[in-house]
Every structure is written in C-alpha cells, then in structure tokens.
Amino acid sequence: MIFDVRDRGELLRRTTVELSAAVAGERGIFVLQRIGDLVGYIDVRSVCIEGAAEFASFNLAIRTRWQGRGLGTSLVKSAEEWVRRRRIPFLIFHVAVRNDRAFALYQRLGYTVCGDVVAANKESGVVGDYYAMGRMLDADEVALA
Ligand SMILES: CC(C)(COP(=O)(O)OP(=O)(O)OC[C@H]1O[C@@H](n2cnc3c(N)ncnc32)[C@H](O)[C@@H]1OP(=O)(O)O)[C@@H](O)C(=O)NCCC(=O)NCCS
Numbered sequence: 411m412i413f414d415v416r417d418r419g420e421l422l423r424r425t426t427v428e429l430s431a432a433v434a435g436e437r438g439i440f441v442l443q444r445i446g447d448l449v450g451y452i453d454v455r456s457v458c459i460e461g462a463a464e465f466a467s468f469n470l471a472i473r474t475r476w477q478g479r480g481l482g483t484s485l486v487k488s489a490e491e492w493v494r495r496r497r498i499p500f501l502i503f504h505v506a507v508r509n510d511r512a513f514a515l516y517q518r519l520g521y522t523v524c525g526d527v528v529a530a531n532k533e534s535g536v537v538g539d540y541y542a543m544g545r546m547l548d549a550d551e552v553a554l555a
Contacts, residue, residue, distance in 0.1 A: 438492040440485055442472075449476045452485040454492050465500040465544075466493040470512075482515055494547055502544035513541070521545045 436456065442449040450472035456463040468489045472482050493501055504527060505512050527540040 438489070440488045440492075442476075442481055442485065449473055450481055450485060452489050454489040456493075456496060456498055463496060463498050465502050466496070466498045467501065467503045469503075477511075482512075483519065486515070486519055490547060498547075500544060500546055502542060504540040505543055507539045507541060513543075516543050519545070 439453045441451045452470045454468040521543040523541045524544045525542045
C-alpha cells in the first residue's frame, strides 16, 4: 500500500472517486486528521456476489510518526462496526507475508490466516506473497449492531 505519494493530484483524484463510491453506500472511508494533517485512514467495502454482500474487506494505513498509539486498532474497530451495521458476517483482506507489524495487529484483533496468495508477477520483485486473513464477526455482535 502506498500512503505517502509524490503525486498529490493523483491522490486527490483517487480520493474523490472513493468518496463518491462511499456516498453510494458501497464503501466507507474513515480518516484520522490532526489540525489538517492526515494521520491515517481505513477504507472498507462490501464485496457482492450475485448482487448480495457476501463479505467485506479493507485497506489501512497510519502515517509512520503516528504508529504505535492504538490508532490502527481503533480504525479496524470502526471498519468492523461499519460491516456489522450492514449485517455482513465476514471480513477478509490480504496482508504481505513480510508485514510483521500488521500481521501482529490483526492477530491480536482475532484475525487468522485463511490461505496464502502468491503474487503472479513475483519475478519482478515488486510484489511479494500475501496471506489472506479473515474473521467471522460474532453473530451476537451482528445482531446487536
Ligand atoms: C500496520 C499499521 C496500520 C498499524 O497501525 P498502528 O496505529 O501502529 O497500530 P496500533 O497502534 O493500533 O497497534 C500497533 C502497536 O501499538 C500498540 N498499542 C495499541 N494501543 C496502544 C496505545 N493506546 N498506546 C500505545 N501503544 C498502543 C499495540 O500493542 C501494538 O504493538 P506493536 O508495536 O507490538 O505492534 C501501521 O503500522 C501502518 O500503517 N503500516 C503501513 C501500512 C500497512 O502496513 N498497512 C496494513 C496493510 S495490510
């Protein structure tokens, strides 16, 4: 995931597209800001199969200097709440095998490895291997939301 980008115009264009989708109810974006400074974000979306939301997924990033303060944890919890409100029972996402920090965070929050994904263009050295990690949201939690 690329968080600090050089091309701010491209970031703005992508963000505008993503926010438009959020208004349509397909995607939620939670952004943390401090005095105009972007601290981190999570974008969560439902994945539909044959028109029905089967599961949800998210992307998460916290700016380096803001890491280790519980902000990633709190954004994942916001995303889980977003998913529960839509009565979607399962969250799944990819995390790079070498991303020990993110892996530990997700494990602490109850996510387990569902499978391995080997990137197709591994030879380029640009993309590595990923775990698919997931978690069933408790039926009670879904019912109470
Ligand atoms: C992975 C990532 C999102 C974690 O975000 P974070 O805000 O640092 O996560 P948290 O602070 O919630 O948890 C991380 C650590 O802080 C500790 N922590 C949790 N709450 C805390 C609090 N209130 N005060 C201090 N530390 C706290 C946790 O114990 C955890 O310990 P660790 O250092 O052993 O990992 C962040 O490192 C990141 O953006 N990385 C780059 C992008 C990326 O990898 N995204 C995920 C792709 S799948």
